[in-house]
Amino acid sequence: MLLVYTHKITPRLNYIFKHYFVRILQIPVTFTTKVDEFVAHNGPKITYSKTPLGSEFFIRSHDLLFEQGINDIDINVLEWEDTPCFFAAGEASSIPFDIFAAGFYLISRYEEYLPHVQDVHERFPAEESIAVKNSFIERPVIDIWAYKFLILLKEKFPNYNYTDREFNLISTIDVDAAFAFKHKGLVRSLGGIINDVLHFRLINLWNRLLTILNFKKDPFDTFKELIGIKNEYNVKTLFFFLIGDYTTFDKNISSRNTNFKSLIKSVADYAKIGLHPSYFSIKNVETLKKEKLRLESVINTPVTFSRQHYLRMVIPETYQNLIDLDLLEDYSMGYAKVVGFRASTCTPFYFYDLDFEIQTPLKIYPFAFMDVALKNFMKLSNEESLNKILQLREEVKNVNGTFISLFHNETLSENDIWKGWSTIYKTTVILD
Numbered sequence: 001m002l003l004v005y006t007h008k009i010t011p012r013l014n015y016i017f018k019h020y021f022v023r024i025l026q027i028p029v030t031f032t033t034k035v036d037e038f039v040a041h042n043g044p045k046i047t048y049s050k051t052p053l054g055s056e057f058f059i060r061s062h063d064l065l066f067e068q069g070i071n072d073i074d075i076n077v078l079e080w081e082d083t084p085c086f087f088a089a090g091e092a093s094s095i096p097f098d099i100f101a102a103g104f105y106l107i108s109r110y111e112e113y114l115p116h117v118q119d120v121h122e123r124f125p126a127e128e129s130i131a132v133k134n135s136f137i138e139r140p141v142i143d144i145w146a147y148k149f150l151i152l153l154k155e156k157f158p159n160y161n162y163t164d165r166e167f168n169l170i171s172t173i174d175v176d177a178a179f180a181f182k183h184k185g186l187v188r189s190l191g192g193i194i195n196d197v198l199h200f201r202l203i204n205l206w207n208r209l210l211t212i213l214n215f216k217k218d219p220f221d222t223f224k225e226l227i228g229i230k231n232e233y234n235v236k237t238l239f240f241f242l243i244g245d246y247t248t249f250d251k252n253i254s255s256r257n258t259n260f261k262s263l264i265k266s267v268a269d270y271a272k273i274g275l276h277p278s279y280f281s282i283k284n285v286e287t288l289k290k291e292k293l294r295l296e297s298v299i300n301t302p303v304t305f306s307r308q309h310y311l312r313m314v315i316p317e318t319y320q321n322l323i324d325l326d327l328l329e330d331y332s333m334g335y336a337k338v339v340g341f342r343a344s345t346c347t348p349f350y351f352y353d354l355d356f357e358i359q360t361p362l363k364i365y366p367f368a369f370m371d372v373a374l375k376n377f378m379k380l381s382n383e384e385s386l387n388k389i390l391q392l393r394e395e396v397k398n399v400n401g402t403f404i405s406l407f408h409n410e411t412l413s414e415n416d417i418w419k420g421w422s423t424i425y426k427t428t429v430i431l432d
Helices: 011-024 035-040 099-107 141-156 185-198 202-212 223-233 258-268 279-283 285-299 317-324 371-377 382-398 421-429
Strands: 002-006 029-032 045-049 057-060 078-080 083-085 168-175 236-241 272-275 349-353 358-364 402-408
Touching: 002 011, 002 035, 011 029, 011 099, 011 141, 011 349, 011 358, 057 141, 083 141, 099 141, 099 349, 168 421, 223 236, 223 258, 223 421, 258 272, 258 285, 272 285, 279 285, 285 317, 317 349, 317 358, 371 382, 371 402, 382 402, 382 421, 402 421
Parallel strands: 002 029, 002 045, 045 057, 168 236, 168 402, 236 272
Antiparallel strands: 078 083, 349 358
8 A cells, every 4th residue: 555645635636646556556545644644654655745754755746736627837848768748846856747747637638628729520629739749649658657657666665566457458449330331221322322423433333232232241341350350359349339310420320220220239249339429419418318328229238338429529518418327438538630649548547527626437448549540631551550550559568558449340341442451450459
């Protein structure tokens, strides 16, 4: 048990210390404001305050963990050996930065509460983030800081029995469109045919007709392949089904379609199913509730986790809505246009609501990359995409974190757009 002496125990301090010590370093932690209790403690202990009590392991604290609400904070990113860090702690501190205040700033998404210009989908733009501006978006710096801190902790307290966590990999699949051509109804199918003709997409027209007439498998129907990989290589795989009503941005099969329902049920026999809330549900909690109930009626089991369609979320409102509907986990923490770690950690964490200054029961699972970001926005080749994925995976393995990938079912279609991506998917999720 690690004991932390501090002049004031706050919800912020309790939250971020437990993320570092309990979730990352596997060290139980407790707190005290009593000097005599701290002195009497025989196990590992540190002081987190403005001044040390003596010659103990001391970290000079920034004010952030003792404040409430949102303030304009001056941040100067420097280097801690080979890793960017901020909130310099001064020479008296046993480590050169207050990694706890810095970690809280990043993981709470403090910067997303501050005034910012939203993108076209009303999202917080990646380029506005401190991680992108200072080129550490592709590194889980909170976890890296934790392990750098652990080295010094082991030097100070070598007799404590430290335990290592294990690297974990989760494959997540978004099902925005279960089928490319099939089961779309007469009106949508005729519209697709006419559109192909008007734009002289003759190959697409030919494939569409063969698929509709059951002479060819639908290219987006890759679920057997995904389940096969999951079962053969024991890959933890989660599927997120878009089951909202048809809109400009939500173009999945009708939720009333029996073939679509059968598909969801068949996938649910082998993998866990989550909700992919529709584009406009972000501003309508009743729509979100309707979609959750709709999915639950199909799989006959409670839906407990989700990922926002288009990664469209506004913090804290989106998370507050999920909590109100008893969702326990969310997998939306990442960017659509760049890869890396939006919250600067590869360790699942509980959402801290800065509006109410509390840790909530909603657990956030940050993903490392999305297939579309690599191909469509970063414009990487297949080889470059795979190298980037493996680089990110290695970053996570170095800190024994949780590596979460985001693919779509059509990514394995091997059509003209996604040629070669079946191999990329397998290489990503199958460990050596």
